[in-house]
Amino acid sequence: MIDKKTITEIIENEIADSNLFLVEVSVSSGNAISVVIDSYEGVPIINCIELSKAIEGHFDREVEDFELQVASAGIGQPFQVFKQYHKYLDKDVEVLTTEGMKFSGKLITVGENEIEIEVEEMEKVEGKKKKQLVVKNYSFTLDQIKSTKDIITF
Incomplete structure (x- = not known):
């Protein structure tokens, strides 16, 4: 199983020099990874695509298969981080x-x-x-x- 801590470290490194911040990471027992990001100016879809590719680049699907979803925080959804x-x-x-x-x-x-x-x-x-x-x-x-x-x- 892919470790949530590992995913979080990868994301934090990838977004360190940007205006993005991490809202939530979850990893199911079946390796379904869900990442939610946000920024003060909103999150264009290109940021989600780039982060998804960066995360995928750290893993080999031949060794361990996974599903990955990267999304921006939803409008009208409860705040999850300060x-x-x-x-x-x-x-x-x-x-x-x-x-x-x-x-x-x-x-x-x-x-x-x-x-x-x-x-x-x-x-x-x-x-x-x-x-x-x-x-x-x-x-x-x-x-x-x-x-x-x-x-x-x-």
Whole structure:
């Protein structure tokens, strides 16, 4: 079986001088290798093709057969690595807390162990008959977050 650590080392060496970063590597018992990469500017398909060829070049299918899939991180999928928070700074995200609460808003701060989002909410304001749009900031430590994903707006 091909070792996940070996694959990870190959990828890290290949992307070291680029704007790409590794999101996930998985290797099944049948040697189906899945690699997910990302970058702050997005990942063109050519980057996936080049990385796939580089990984394949390190192995001999005659010795050990394998299946390889290299893809970019999916839109609307939960973040898997901390660098993805930096990628979506000043963009809309949805945060699901470990307590089951959802917050949708603009990611305005990414710290070492916490994030802050700006949320627009309709709220009853004292002395007013109608609800008004109010902007609130919410901070979350990483251990308070169950998942975070980008929000696609058109």
